[in-house]
Amino acid sequence: MESLTITDQTSVEVNQMLRRLIKEHDELRIENPHSIHNLGTALKGKCKVTINGSTGYFTGGFLAGPTLEILGNTGWYTGDNMSDGEIIVHKSTGSNCAPSMMGGTLLVRGNSGSRLGFGMKGGDLIVCGDAGRWAGYMTLGGRIIILGKMGPVIGESMYKGVIHTVDPDVESKIGNNVRVVNITESEKQAVTALFEKYQIDHPVDQFKSVIPLESGRHKYTLFNPTHRQSSDANVNLHHKI
Amino acid sequence: MDKAVKIPKVTIAQHGVWTKETRQEINHKAVTGQHRVRGMGAITRFPNFDDLTVLPAQLSRLSVDTYRESCVTKTSLGSRFASKPLEIETPIMISGMSYGALGKEAKTALAKSTQIVGTSINNGEGGLLPEERDNSYKQVVQILPSRFGFSLESIEAADALEIICGIGAKPGLTGHLLGNKITKEIAELRQIPEGIDLYSHPRHGDIFGPDDMVLKIKELRDITNFEIPIFLKIAAGRVTEDVKIAVKTGADGVVVDGCQAGTGAAPVVASKNLGIPTLPALVQATRAIEDMGVKDEFSLIVSGGIRDGADVAKALALGADAVAIGTGANIAMGCISCQKCHEGVCPVGICTQDPELREKLVDDAAQRVANYITAMTNEAIIIAKAAGKTKLSNLEREDIRSMTLEACAMTGIPLIGTNFTFTEPFGFF
Numbered sequence: 252m253e254s255l256t257i258t259d260q261t262s263v264e265v266n267q268m269l270r271r272l273i274k275e276h277d278e279l280r281i282e283n284p285h286s287i288h289n290l291g292t293a294l295k296g297k298c299k300v301t302i303n304g305s306t307g308y309f310t311g312g313f314l315a316g317p318t319l320e321i322l323g324n325t326g327w328y329t330g331d332n333m334s335d336g337e338i339i340v341h342k343s344t345g346s347n348c349a350p351s352m353m354g355g356t357l358l359v360r361g362n363s364g365s366r367l368g369f370g371m372k373g374g375d376l377i378v379c380g381d382a383g384r385w386a387g388y389m390t391l392g393g394r395i396i397i398l399g400k401m402g403p404v405i406g407e408s409m410y411k412g413v414i415h416t417v418d419p420d421v422e423s424k425i426g427n428n429v430r431v432v433n434i435t436e437s438e439k440q441a442v443t444a445l446f447e448k449y450q451i452d453h454p455v456d457q458f459k460s461v462i463p464l465e466s467g468r469h470k471y472t473l474f475n476p477t478h479r480q481s482s483d484a485n486v487n488l489h490h491k492i
Numbered sequence: 493m494d495k496a497v498k499i500p501k502v503t504i505a506q507h508g509v510w511t512k513e514t515r516q517e518i519n520h521k522a523v524t525g526q527h528r529v530r531g532m533g534a535i536t537r538f539p540n541f542d543d544l545t546v547l548p549a550q551l552s553r554l555s556v557d558t559y560r561e562s563c564v565t566k567t568s569l570g571s572r573f574a575s576k577p578l579e580i581e582t583p584i585m586i587s588g589m590s591y592g593a594l595g596k597e598a599k600t601a602l603a604k605s606t607q608i609v610g611t612s613i614n615n616g617e618g619g620l621l622p623e624e625r626d627n628s629y630k631q632v633v634q635i636l637p638s639r640f641g642f643s644l645e646s647i648e649a650a651d652a653l654e655i656i657c658g659i660g661a662k663p664g665l666t667g668h669l670l671g672n673k674i675t676k677e678i679a680e681l682r683q684i685p686e687g688i689d690l691y692s693h694p695r696h697g698d699i700f701g702p703d704d705m706v707l708k709i710k711e712l713r714d715i716t717n718f719e720i721p722i723f724l725k726i727a728a729g730r731v732t733e734d735v736k737i738a739v740k741t742g743a744d745g746v747v748v749d750g751c752q753a754g755t756g757a758a759p760v761v762a763s764k765n766l767g768i769p770t771l772p773a774l775v776q777a778t779r780a781i782e783d784m785g786v787k788d789e790f791s792l793i794v795s796g797g798i799r800d801g802a803d804v805a806k807a808l809a810l811g812a813d814a815v816a817i818g819t820g821a822n823i824a825m826g827c828i829s830c831q832k833c834h835e836g837v838c839p840v841g842i843c844t845q846d847p848e849l850r851e852k853l854v855d856d857a858a859q860r861v862a863n864y865i866t867a868m869t870n871e872a873i874i875i876a877k878a879a880g881k882t883k884l885s886n887l888e889r890e891d892i893r894s895m896t897l898e899a900c901a902m903t904g905i906p907l908i909g910t911n912f913t914f915t916e917p918f919g920f921f
Contacts, residue, residue: 346700350698391684410683
């Protein structure tokens, strides 16, 4: 295994080196990543890159094939626009994890901040810990699986895709233009396969799924007077920030 | 008096406040409880480039022969950090209009026109149509918050990138594409359900602030090997602050979109009341770029209501490096400004996805747009040469004067017949 130690190189220099080495090696290891931003941008091909430490913002952006295994934490925007390959974060990620993700798998063993899966279009995003608010905002596809507790406004205005959650309060936490249903058998099989692949020990029967409205047609309420609603009315708390 | 005098009845055709349009607006709201959405953008009369005039060269300088001497129109944009700047034959670009808002034939015709005149087209929201890329001379690819149809391949196909922060027709809002234009093909490209009313993502999921923009641009530089330019597009609002931030983010240039800009659909209240016009926005942008000390390296492109070569010449004199046109190009293809772009019933086959209506697009649409851009460039050359310039880019603010007090106060360009301004002077005297 080829090993790199980052000293004073820029992220561009490190990424250029990685692109060259990926063609020659099946496995690479990066020591002392110094939490640099933009590490592993637009890497293509098949290779496992292990990063021994934490990384900054935009880790593995536009990833298109390789596996990035980060043994520490990652900053915001991990796996932005990634289309293929794997990102495995052993600890936690900052906010806005996997924005506009198109494909591949992003696994977070720890927690993830708010707005994970923002505008996600495809692929699998798995968070073994808790997730912040506004998860799966306006997704266009893909699968988000959260094993811990979730913040409010889950799946606001999803167009396509699914969020699997075991949060017992999911019904009261969902955003507008989505609904909660039981996980289907085919979804259970897909989740089970992912859990087996990544050695995640968690039952799949308990999952609820947050999915888009059947019609796909969103309704938005800009002005929502509440003064005439009785206390037991179904108060529409739009944009529960 | 034997016969009663018949007193003519006076009919008040128009009330100062409760105009026909205002009454229609109120009735629309009274029936629907909703704000109105319409195509084409603002219809308000804004201060524009007609409020400026260009000073001809006479004794103090010599004019250049209009028809026999040359005048350079080639334009290079984005050379600040990009090793392959966007090189175009005329400083008139075609701005971003989505495949979705426009039909495939119209997008393809626009792309073909860029081949004829040697300029660039911008894909707009909703992905890069293969027919557009195959036919375009230079391809600008937009990076929008929605990322509909966007991927690494889109970047690799681009001659320049444009990160959208806002658009002039509805600044602070995002794309509106109503259900009658979301056909099966458009829905598949955007990964959305067919036939829904679509209101795009409001902000970039991977850019939540200017510091993040710095890193995002570095990421894009890495992907593009520092070759192609990266521009930011902003709607004209707090132009001074926004342009200075754009300079600091490490972009190669900025596109400033004034509030006259067109759109396929926008809330009328947004088109009418948000943002500032292109003319004062351009002055503020130029000032900001000069304040930052990057005038020679940071490209400034303006758009919003650009109609003819005079607008182009005056924009260049005020500090723009290029302009972008959208509505004008559509009109060249036959647009009649019916303002029904949002309904998808465009009678001339431009802003529609209806196969029958799309067939109505004129056969020579590409050539007409190319002719329009050629004629606009000719007009700009005529003005530049009359002002004694052998390059369009040599037009400068000393060459122009304000025709109205309003324009003078707004731009800092002296009022005609004086050497005075009624506001902060703009760089000379």
